[in-house]
Amino acid sequence: MQALSSVERGYDLLAPKFDHTPFRTPDGVLDATAIALRPLGPFGRGLDVCCGTGAGMRTLEPLCRERITGVDFSAGMLARARDSHPNAGWVQADVRALPFAGAFDLAVTFGALGHLLPAERPAVFAGVHRALRSGGLFAFPVGGPQPIASIGYWTALGFDAAMRVRNAVWRPPFVMYYRTCPLSALQDDLKAVGFTVTTLPLACLGRRSDGSPRHRLVLARKG
Numbered sequence: 001m002q003a004l005s006s007v008e009r010g011y012d013l014l015a016p017k018f019d020h021t022p023f024r025t026p027d028g029v030l031d032a033t034a035i036a037l038r039p040l041g042p043f044g045r046g047l048d049v050c051c052g053t054g055a056g057m058r059t060l061e062p063l064c065r066e067r068i069t070g071v072d073f074s075a076g077m078l079a080r081a082r083d084s085h086p087n088a089g090w091v092q093a094d095v096r097a098l099p100f101a102g103a104f105d106l107a108v109t110f111g112a113l114g115h116l117l118p119a120e121r122p123a124v125f126a127g128v129h130r131a132l133r134s135g136g137l138f139a140f141p142v143g144g145p146q147p148i149a150s151i152g153y154w155t156a157l158g159f160d161a162a163m164r165v166r167n168a169v170w171r172p173p174f175v176m177y178y179r180t181c182p183l184s185a186l187q188d189d190l191k192a193v194g195f196t197v198t199t200l201p202l203a204c205l206g207r208r209s210d211g212s213p214r215h216r217l218v219l220a221r222k223g
């Protein structure tokens with residue numbers, strides 16, 4: 001049922017079980033992000049973009065001294081998030097039109113960029129830029145490129161191909177693609193809306209046999 005729904009309705013349906021699926025960002029990634037961000041903090045107010053059931057609160061809570069907020073368009077996911085983190089703020093909104101201005105010192109996002117078509121990313125990144133105070137930081141982990149000889153490479157290729165066929169023959173579309181967010185394209189889109197962009201290796205998440213990090217943390221600073 002989820003696969004035949006829109007993204008929003010699909011997540012409403014999945015919400016009760018979401019925390020037991022592989023789609024929920026693992027604690028190891030959330031903690032590695034918090035560890036990498038700690039020397040850049042502490043931060044004031046924090047925002048989790050596409051917060052789902054609130055996994056990103058694990059990263060924001062130790063870093064932010066003021067209120068932390070999650071934004072997502074799925075009412076079902078937000079209801080779960082509210083249950084497990086009653087003291088955080090929860091906002092239902094489409095991140096392609098974020099309703100914040102100059103309100104946050106740190107924004108993060110986990111596991112959601114594949115839900116945005118490349119043409120939609122500039123509006124999302126511009127909304128995050130607008131949501132941050134001057135000097136604020138937008139940070140998110142990205143997986144390094146998969147070697148062509150790996151199972152992960154072919155799994156992602158196969159998943160995206162199946163999704164493109166599904167979306168060609170079925171309405172509403174379910175937008176989720178693994179291979180539409182290469183680091184270089186993300187960096188270009190962030191720079192285009194005014195961020196200064198650097199990256200850090202998330203060394204504690206491991207390295208590939210060629211020595212490259214499996215994950216990097218993108219750090220986009222609002223000037």
Ligand SMILES: C[S@@+](CC[C@H](N)C(=O)[O-])C[C@H]1O[C@@H](n2cnc3c(N)ncnc32)[C@H](O)[C@@H]1O
Nearest residue numbers: 011024025050052055072073074094095110111
């Ligand atoms: C894979 S889940 C990730 C949830 C959480 N960040 C995590 O890491 O566990 C993706 C989330 O993005 C949300 N989402 C996707 N597109 C969205 C949009 N355009 N506006 C708001 N939320 C969106 C979905 O509702 C879902 O909760």
